[in-house]
Amino acid sequence: MNPRPETPLLDRIASPADLRRLDPSQLRQVADELRAETIDAVSVTGGHLGAGLGVVELTVALHHVFDTPADRLIWDVGHQAYPHKILTGRRSRIRTLRQGGGLSGFTKRAESEYDPFGAAHSSTSISAGLGMAVARDLAGGTNHVIAVIGDGAMSAGMAYEAMNNAGAAHSRLIVILNDNDMSIAPPVGGMSAYLARLASGKTYLKLRDFGKQLTAQLPKRLDSAITRAVEHARGYVTGGTLFEELGFYYVGPIDGHNLDHLLPVLRNVRDAEVGAPILVHVVTQKGKGYAPAEASADKYHGVVKFDVVTGKQAKAPTNAPAYTRVFAESLIREAEVDEKIVAITAAMPSGTGLDLFGAAFPRRTFDVGIAEQHAVTFAAGLAAEGFRPFCAIYSTFLQRGYDQVVHDVALQNLPVRFALDRAGLVGADGPTHAGAFDLAYLCCLPNMVVMAAADEAELCHMVRTAAAHDAGPIAFRYPRGEGIGVEMPARGEVLEIGRGRILREGREIALLSLGTRLQEALKAAEELEKLGLSTSVADARFAKPIDRALLRRLAEGHALLVTIEEGSVGGFGSQVLHALAEDGLLDGALKVRTMTLPDRYQDQDRPERMYAEAGLDARGIVATVLRALGSQAERAVRA
Structure with a gap:
């Protein structure tokens, strides 16, 4: 175990108010200690590392200059905020990060008054910040609102929609663009810092406004031409033309690790007295100050526990492949025999496994940035021209492109294949990343086929099934983590659309599972058999269309039917109930129970604990069966 770092100055900071009492000359030491504390904490808990290390100096500077929490500081995306959490009264709990009952891995309103807005995905900060700034203006307030956007978040259209609105609204909003991959412009040393100080000073801003007032007295065409020429000339020097055109005062780029500049x-x-938003362009290095992270920023974006000295991550050995890898390798096999297969990701190539596909087929792999809406319609365009696009997006992130799924894909019946990673509960990432709703929001769409893999071999079959399905859109969902160790086929089989399977035959109880709760259903069946309750177990495979013949067989041959899914209310269970009602199978003595995720957001914990809390483990399934059968069965179990 590595010794805890010595942090004498950081030890004196219980809140940002303590930081503001320090002399600016002491802030360099605070930043160094904060970086060391962040590295040490994440080495214990795992989590996002590179992005937080890149904003250490910026975090210190913002809390030193601004009066937080009265001044609203919004982090976008929230995984940049570990140093912020340490400085805002949560240091004593930082080693509970992403653990059950511990701190969230993202900003969270319920956790601290210093988190004015929760953010765990991307590109929401400017919209939220503008809302807060307008609310302040309406209430006659004077506080500042600062939105820190970065780590790829500027690739999303929502950020530009918000900037367009902010530029027209003329509210005082400060946007800090944390450019941590130099995607726009690098800092250029002392001259850059000097120009940034000059451009952000009151004298320059007043002269700029005076110039606008002066040209406003000229004929409109000449005024517009002069103003546009001045702004474009300035943009060519500093890189701010786009932001100026959107109505922002642009400052930068500046070195985000140099406190003398920040x-x-x-x-x-x-202190600027302007009635318009300001954008400060800060260039940072992801993983700054920790050599392993600097050398491999992508690998240290999200980490498990690791050794601080060596940087080696302590991954547990496993005998089963990860679902994400199974998807990627299965897709590669299909693409080897079908040149029309292409793959699309929204800034998550390694998270979705498409980095492997991209290595094999670079010209057929498309990373569109954090732009799920565009990803879906881009896939629709490819499908319209006869290609077979696989759109690999986390279940929770596809929600951002739902309108496009409805109108651009389903309505036009285009054969886009949706690979939904992180279905169900995701453990440490918590409710913001849990794939709880895709069954509910996809099964209601006409033309849509929806599958859920019960194990890694089933996922292999579903990839091939999707590749072969040209009749319309099709989606398949699978969880985070490793499979169960089943024997894998050399290549998947094409499944019959809408056909499930029975794995165990019984006479009294029928357990109809969708997805990877199947193993828990089989365990529950064993327990029920010990109690004298003969139990069937079936794998639905398809949430839509439902296997009506299988459903009738289970309904007519058993006293109790229980559906089990890793999704919210309104998903697979609702589809089953609707089908049963349509076919008149609810008119007799059959009892039906639907088991779903609870109708609330579950905080982060180990996945097995979360599923137990949700009642979706073997014990919970048995309890549901016994409650449905009544007090006589419960008494028999206690005996």
């Missing part, structure tokens, strides 16, 4: 610029921005 502090004066942020003070100028804080």
